[in-house]
Ligand SMILES: [Fe+2]
């Protein structure tokens with residue numbers, strides 16, 4: 001799972017690393033948070049195609065999910081674009097979609113939920129979704145057929161951590177996204193849930209959460225100034241979370257936080273992080 005992949009620079013690193021990861025580490029399934037792929041805001045059809053070619057199996061989203069209108073067409077055509085299940089007034093998002101891994105005889109469910117703290121829009125209470133689906137997911141995991149993973153897209157660490165504990169022993173993995181700032185609290189609980197409060201952004205860190213720092217500062221200092229954001233380009237970091245799942249329990253055996261700072265995108269080698 002890679003955190004919010006941001007703009008051209010983020011895409012470039014992700015496209016380079018994902019095929020290497022899949023090949024060298026025998027990775028079955030790659031998800032990325034795709035809400036910032038297109039210049040920091042949303043996703044386009046062209047970018048969706050590019051990322052699929054690099055080996056992305058599924059995309060999760062967040063508050064920027066509809067910043068580009070292409071998203072409506074993409075979601076009609078492809079079920080691997082996962083939208084948060086607690087969006088208000090959007091039909092067809094209410095269930096965590098299933099992805100089949102035939103060679104492992106497994107199905108992966110992806111939960112993607114929005115937190116409500118400090119968001120511009122209001123979302124349905126994510127805990128209501130989790131409460132409603134809890135028994136369903138417990139039986140799927142226990143039956144041996146399904147692995148359940150979650151991307152919780154939220155500003156508040158408290159919301160993300162509470163959700164992880166609520167689904168402890170049900171989820172193979174939960175990663176937090178949205179803040180674009182990685183935390184270093186990765187853990188594997190006694191009950192087999194791998195968890196990281198925020199995986200961070202894959203993109204330019206010579207910035208304020210991915211955006212040109214001079215422009216952001218100007219806007220903070222002079223709030224009346226109308227100045228569009230501009231994506232930053234320098235100091236690229238790759239941030240992700242690698243999870244090893246037991247075929248017996250459908251829960252995790254190990255997890256690794258991946259954080260590579262100052263990626264030289266021309267001379268990138270998987271050996272530099274693993
Ligand atoms: Fe984001």
Ligand SMILES: [Fe+2]
Nearest residue numbers: 062063064178
């Ligand atoms: Fe976000």
